[in-house]
Amino acid sequence: METAQKGSLIIVGTGISVAGQMTLLAKSYIENADIVFMGIMNKVGEHAVQTLNPNTHTLDDLYKEGKSRAVTYAEMADRIVQAVIDGNRVCAAFYGHPGVFVSPSHEALKRVKRLGFEAKMLPGVSAEDCLIADLGIDPSKFGCQSYEATQFLFRDYRIDPYMTQIIWQIGLVGEATLSVLNASHAAPGLAMLAAILRENYPKEHELILYEAATLPLCEPKIQKFPLSELESIQPSLISTLVVPALGLPEYRHDRLTKLGLTQQQVTQYRSTSQNRR
Numbered sequence: 001m002e003t004a005q006k007g008s009l010i011i012v013g014t015g016i017s018v019a020g021q022m023t024l025l026a027k028s029y030i031e032n033a034d035i036v037f038m039g040i041m042n043k044v045g046e047h048a049v050q051t052l053n054p055n056t057h058t059l060d061d062l063y064k065e066g067k068s069r070a071v072t073y074a075e076m077a078d079r080i081v082q083a084v085i086d087g088n089r090v091c092a093a094f095y096g097h098p099g100v101f102v103s104p105s106h107e108a109l110k111r112v113k114r115l116g117f118e119a120k121m122l123p124g125v126s127a128e129d130c131l132i133a134d135l136g137i138d139p140s141k142f143g144c145q146s147y148e149a150t151q152f153l154f155r156d157y158r159i160d161p162y163m164t165q166i167i168w169q170i171g172l173v174g175e176a177t178l179s180v181l182n183a184s185h186a187a188p189g190l191a192m193l194a195a196i197l198r199e200n201y202p203k204e205h206e207l208i209l210y211e212a213a214t215l216p217l218c219e220p221k222i223q224k225f226p227l228s229e230l231e232s233i234q235p236s237l238i239s240t241l242v243v244p245a246l247g248l249p250e251y252r253h254d255r256l257t258k259l260g261l262t263q264q265q266v267t268q269y270r271s272t273s274q275n276r277r
């Protein structure tokens, strides 16, 4: 549909590390926007964006202890959408990938498109991308289940222990009010998660609490511990929990037979397909 509307919206990610993970395209959109909104949660990252465009405004002032994050996210989307309606070329920059565990970006994009303005999202470097690099986990090896910790507790999801589990927002696990801004309420949720994992893994199975480096010259934090100690870990708001796979599951000989394949042929296929990546 041809649009005569003047405003537009581009949503970009700044990466997890404030140094070097912003794409050239994201940088260019930030530089050329009439107004930039930032949801970056990091003063050094905010400064990096401000140096690219002087008309830059934080969205993080909307967070308040005791206020539901659902309200905060709706207000963030409102600010972004209103600036587009006012006729601006708006850039909204969120840390990491702007579409990974970021509801105001998706909400603003949807509303702006519905109003007939031009709008799109660019990909960015997410925490999961950093994790794959820092921990040497290739999703092609075991497959991967990636999900939000609290949502996982609340619903009847199934773990496949032969896949890597990447569990986001572990610092807020079990926190249903959406109104706390620290990771000091996680103990009951961690205990429940530990009990669920114990149905699928031995108590000595090694887990990883992971924090990608956010600042230049810093190293990632990689804490390894047995499942039996999960209840006593102290995650932060930027921790991600990784549960490595138990290994590969058994072959399904019935399916191989139907496809006219032998186990040996399939073994060769697997190693070749991984090498291609």
Ligand SMILES: C[S@@+](CC[C@H](N)C(=O)[O-])C[C@H]1O[C@@H](n2cnc3c(N)ncnc32)[C@H](O)[C@@H]1O
Residues within 6 Å of the ligand: 016, 094, 095, 096, 097, 098, 099, 100, 101, 102, 125, 126, 127, 128, 167, 168, 169, 170, 171, 210, 211, 212, 213, 214, 237, 238, 239, 240, 241
């Ligand atoms: C609201 S989400 C934002 C994710 C972000 N948009 C991305 O692309 O990675 C916050 C969650 O992302 C993960 N996360 C954020 N920063 C991280 C970091 N430096 N290292 C590891 N995980 C991180 C944690 O699971 C955290 O609870």
